[in-house]
Amino acid sequence: MSDCIFCKIVAGEIPCTRVYEDDQTLVFMDIGPIIKGHMLVIPKQHHDPITETPDDVLGHLIAVVKKIAAAQKKALKCDGCNIIQNNGVCSGQAVPHLHFHVIPRFEKDGHTWNWAAKKYDDMQEMKQLAEAVASALTP
Amino acid sequence: MSDCIFCKIVAGEIPCTRVYEDDQTLVFMDIGPIIKGHMLVIPKQHHDPITETPDDVLGHLIAVVKKIAAAQKKALKCDGCNIIQNNGVCSGQAVPHLHFHVIPRFEKDGHTWNWAAKKYDDMQEMKQLAEAVASALTP
Numbered sequence: 713m714s715d716c717i718f719c720k721i722v723a724g725e726i727p728c729t730r731v732y733e734d735d736q737t738l739v740f741m742d743i744g745p746i747i748k749g750h751m752l753v754i755p756k757q758h759h760d761p762i763t764e765t766p767d768d769v770l771g772h773l774i775a776v777v778k779k780i781a782a783a784q785k786k787a788l789k790c791d792g793c794n795i796i797q798n799n800g801v802c803s804g805q806a807v808p809h810l811h812f813h814v815i816p817r818f819e820k821d822g823h824t825w826n827w828a829a830k831k832y833d834d835m836q837e838m839k840q841l842a843e844a845v846a847s848a849l850t851p
Numbered sequence: 852m853s854d855c856i857f858c859k860i861v862a863g864e865i866p867c868t869r870v871y872e873d874d875q876t877l878v879f880m881d882i883g884p885i886i887k888g889h890m891l892v893i894p895k896q897h898h899d900p901i902t903e904t905p906d907d908v909l910g911h912l913i914a915v916v917k918k919i920a921a922a923q924k925k926a927l928k929c930d931g932c933n934i935i936q937n938n939g940v941c942s943g944q945a946v947p948h949l950h951f952h953v954i955p956r957f958e959k960d961g962h963t964w965n966w967a968a969k970k971y972d973d974m975q976e977m978k979q980l981a982e983a984v985a986s987a988l989t990p
Binding site: 740742749819831842 | 868869870871879880881882883884885886887888890900901902904906909910912913914916917918919920921922923924925926927930931932933934935936937938939940941942943944954956957958960962963964965966967968969970971974976977978980981983984985986987988989
């Protein structure tokens with residue numbers, strides 16, 4: 713897409729610090745890292761959001777995500793990682809071109825997510841939401 | 852694994868509020884939702900972390916994640932979603948059995964992640980990390 717920053721990066725019109733690429737995929741450094749070493753895995757073709765992305769594209773992307781996580785572990789000696797894929801402005805997605813964040817994590821890196829877990833009013837409320845979503849599943 | 856909470860859920864030894872299942876995958880409600888409707892997609896076989904999980908298992912899981920995100924959108928009328936897969940206690944992972952969080956998001960749901968982006972000292976620092984990880988990639 714002509715007005716998409718990530719498409720321009722793929723096309724070489726905007727520079728990036730490249731980590732890996734193959735026919736379908738580009739991996740480059742996030743310039744605003746949560747933890748230094750934070751990378752983005754994107755499809756070269758424009759897709760967005762995840763619900764509009766073909767399964768085979770997603771399957772390849774998640775295999776590259778795994779490959780990057782393994783290389784980060786080996787090279788950076790990190791203790792773990794966050795894999796994050798946001799959809800929609802409300803979710804925190806900044807660029808509307810499908811991307812997976814691969815964020816290396818260290819035991820004392822000082823970062824905590826705002827994991828503010830809520831509670832259901834009762835089991836019935838949770839069950840009704842489960843049933844509503846189950847009913848909307850496509851085969 | 853005998854001491855794994857999610858393996859016990861798969862085995863039916865611990866109850867869950869089920870949304871979907873197939874031969875390889877179980878989807879159930881997170882009892883501590885970030886946003887109500889928050890679901891977990893897990894492989895029935897025990898795998899952990901992502902770097903030790905076969906590509907074909909990951910490919911199937913991400914296709915189910917997409918299916919769940921689409922059904923949430925249809926049933927809950929959410930505006931977006933977060934897909935999160937944490938690896939290691941340092942990352943925030945609470946149960947060491949691979950799982951993808953699928954969290955429905957709404958424009959005014961009041962949740963914000965602690966997306967505290969840092970800065971590299973200079974381009975050289977970022978480039979060195981990229982090169983170190985690129986060198987550690989397995990073919």
